[in-house]
Amino acid sequence: MAKEIRNREENYSEWYNNLVIKADLAENSAVRGCMVIKPYGYAIWEKMQAELDRRFKETGHVNAYFPLFIPKSFLSKEAEHVEGFAKECAVVTHHRLKADPDGKGLIVDPDARLEEELVVRPTSETIIWNTYKSWIKSYRDLPILCNQWANVVRWEMRTRLFLRTTEFLWQEGHTAHATEQEAVEETNKMVGVYADFAREIMALPVWVGPKTASERFAGAVDTLCIEALMQDGKALQAGTSHFLGQNFAKAFDVQFANKEGQLEYVWATSWGVSTRLMGALVMAHSDNHGLVLPPLLAPIQVVLVPIYKGEEERVASCSHLEQLKEKLEAKGLKVKLDDRDNVRSGFKFTEWEVKGVPLRLAVGPRDLANGTVELARRDTLTKEVVPLEGVEDKAVQLMKEIQDNIYRKALDFREKNTFEIDSYSEFCNRIEEGGFFLCHWDGTAETEARIKEETKATIRLIPYEENPIPGKCMVTGKPSRQRVVFARAY
């Protein structure tokens, strides 16, 4: 099975696609650009959702649900927003099909044309701010701290499973505040929630900071993001948090009476992460044997595989593993006993390796006699034979070790692939190799555009620096406040 996964060193892109398919995470559907998220992939997404949702609620947010459809006219209300989304949206124009009079299946019923076309939401700022208008009268109605788990549609021309799909799943937080300061704090807080989630749960080191003006969300005053480095040296934006200023409040005329009874426009934020995180997870940690899952996101944390010849040994081994399964589950671990009798144990080993199960325990006749168990770690691909006695405590401890090790490995990789470069010609030569490049930039959109044009690298973010060290732009030699993070990106 693993043979069918392309080597990542040979062709990273094919390796990724093979892996998503072979690990049963997702597949392409009959609908262009839309994916089917398979049960194993969805189980990982559910774990991400549960962790994020808990963190949102701990920071005072509540969930709600807003319509899938957005009236066409709403999109036009915020000038930049419409620029960003009108060109790639699914448009509903009719509400009925009818039998083709020529007897050839179904046609769109021309009598069922909508008065105003509806757009399938590419993001929900417009419909939500139109709704907030009736929720907000006074400062006492603020803040509103809503989140929505939903599907969204952006008509992408080139799609890739999880990374860029026409339909994807995400959460979008939309908050409303009485003051600019409070909205800015919320924007910061939520990008922090994303960064903590990425590091602690996904074992993914991330840079945190604002985007440049040209990379901002359409309609935002400021976009903060988390950026991670993939194993091919390309950056991946894993989450964004936008300070929207009063742009949407003005577009939808949402004002509140302040304590002095004066009307003011409301301040807004929005923030989101999506099933793209699944792509980041795969690309950041996996190897040529398949997926490597951090234990905190693994639907199966420990897989038990019996080794046997003949029925007698099979029964002995399986009943033994049933008991071990109970002990492991009593420790809160997610355990699978693979007792299939139609495939060999080698096949099972490969399959669970491809699926990234953090820990495999195998028990054969010799183990039964000796009171031992063979333990194999997915992250290091190491094996050892350990006493059965107390293996459940060892498994618990290993979950933590594996989680930490996966993070450390990714962090090491990023550190080895982060470079301070001062010469633009060196930058141009080395950008091909991949990695994060910390360089001085003169702060102009012109220089940024030239670099992108010439090297396909973009400014991923401007890192937070307590004591920024100034320098000279690597392209123009003009003054630069601090180094910024360049990379080629997904």
Place this chain on the structure above:
Amino acid sequence: MAKEIRNREENYSEWYNNLVIKADLAENSAVRGCMVIKPYGYAIWEKMQAELDRRFKETGHVNAYFPLFIPKSFLSKEAEHVEGFAKECAVVTHHRLKADPDGKGLIVDPDARLEEELVVRPTSETIIWNTYKSWIKSYRDLPILCNQWANVVRWEMRTRLFLRTTEFLWQEGHTAHATEQEAVEETNKMVGVYADFAREIMALPVWVGPKTASERFAGAVDTLCIEALMQDGKALQAGTSHFLGQNFAKAFDVQFANKEGQLEYVWATSWGVSTRLMGALVMAHSDNHGLVLPPLLAPIQVVLVPIYKGEEERVASCSHLEQLKEKLEAKGLKVKLDDRDNVRSGFKFTEWEVKGVPLRLAVGPRDLANGTVELARRDTLTKEVVPLEGVEDKAVQLMKEIQDNIYRKALDFREKNTFEIDSYSEFCNRIEEGGFFLCHWDGTAETEARIKEETKATIRLIPYEENPIPGKCMVTGKPSRQRVVFARAY
């Protein structure tokens, strides 16, 4: 606030709408027929989801996600299915908007017409069975036991919050089996899961049984359902489980090799419940004061209200209640301390009554002096003063009592409104009063249609009877195997 809720005896329909709005459950959106589910309503839906999801997983199901869009041609593949859904679906015809050359906002870009129109899923049998085709080769790939949590769209002409909306949220289970018997068992099992959920969690007594042929799901061989009685005497279908036979396997050519290596078509089921359950919950239990929530679905189970005059009393009362809150939370209860200082306690009482919080505890200066607390039950609207000491245990016990009482009340109501009727003229006279009518029917679609035409009543289901008692059809006098359940329905 409660004054703004119409009396349910005067106008049940307005009472319902007022209540959904006043209790902050949902509201109509700018998009025709689509609702906004507000945070308080969504919190109840999340509790329903969590309970159902746990039950699905306990019965061996896994979640997955399939595309929002269905190619138009897929709908036509199952003849009855297309009849049921083509007339009321949102059709995506284009993938881009562009600036109106006349400068008047946006228009649909005629150059971005889709080759094949896409339908926003009204249900997912077609796209899922098209997917299963590649998942199923052999009997070893079966059963497939998938569920999906998703939004669906049916272009309803007359909509009502939760009960009938253009977009709604639901879950849809889609299972594939090697044998007819196994699929039939699955169909039965899942309607049983729904019935248990309705009774145990929603405190909603339900009838369980098959629909007649004319009331079946479009494409099903058999449709089982749960039916509940609302307080206006109308029935509400709260969940369905369909045995689909081999209809979809044949339409999408999904065959498997059985143990003997012969190809057979796969057997299917599908089953779903939706945000309609929210409507059922409101209609079944609420009263003229507002919502009455079963404790197992209440986002807030206990609300604490301080009674005070002046700052000193306020501080004393609130700090006292903070401690009580911790004690109650330590018992696993969901507690809200309403310490707002800008509204009076009477206003708070009314608000939490409208929102259906099962238990209210109020503490004033006298209570502080006496070591007591005033306890008010939402279900019975009774109040008593009890010792503060041990009130957390009493609250836990009351949750169970209230849950049981709400169920008993609904069951009593249903029993008082279930009638055995043998004369069709009596049936015609009394159907107006509402209720479930157990009557003999000759089993023909003609008689069923005539009764519907003349009385607006439909056969809700055919109850399971171990020892059916035969009789004569109330309309035609022809033989009847057993009584069936008639009602007017939502």
